Amino acid sequence: MNTDVEQLSCRELVELVTDYLEGALSAEDHARFEKHIGACHGCGVYLEQMRQTIVLLGRLPEETVAPEAERELLEAFRGWRSG
């Protein structure tokens, strides 16, 4: 195999970002990915934006339960306990 000789294009790289971040790339593709990132400003910015997106998502407030739904469920729980 000498696919490592073949370079990734930017268009291909953006489709591999999640596999890269998830640690799902083969050793060979991982190396190609990092080689490209090291030399390509646009893809470096793109990867950084994906990381920033994930960080921002992690800071979104968690949704809350509607009080009415919670009340109903607690009633059901009491009924279950006594039943």
Next chain:
Amino acid sequence: MAQVARGDAELLDALRAGDEDAFRELVREYQPSLVRVARIYVPTQAAAEEVAQETWLGVLKGLDRFEGRSSLRTWIFRILTNIAKTRAVRDGRTLPFSALQDPGRVPEAAVDADRFLDPEHPRWPGHWAVPPETWPEDALLAAETRERLAKAIEELPASQRAVISLRDIEGWSSEEVRNALDLSETNQRVLLHRARSKVRAALESYLQEDGR
């Protein structure tokens, strides 16, 4: 794993003993995720909320028989999926198997093709024509950006929304998401990739129009 199992065991004891606070906590932890996952199977938010309510009743019904062969979380989400699927059949809806089991069937680009040079370009095939620009740090922290982010999540197809919400908002591991949604590793990743790519693109378009 042992720690998770012990946490589950303690929680189960509390629930079986009728500890209302333990149940309330459990509901608060999982209800929003249950509703999001239910949305994969049913067409409206109201129907998804009903499915989530029904799920809790199913949880109570099965609690004494639950043997802990899976985590409590996985078990709860399995109950949800069964209820949601049954309801989808009852309502005459086609189950969105393709969305979960074969998400890669319809290709979707992470970035618009016109952002790149032609794959046949003599010098720079497939390289950026319009590369992304660094985002302004202060705009990222603005409340409006957060709103735009939440809107981008809402606009995703339900299966992508469920995966990105559990992974990136709730912070579950890929294994936990796979178990809860009964997804293969690859399909979980395809859905996550598409969801994250779209959310990034939405942020980019918002932040750039803002900067101009």
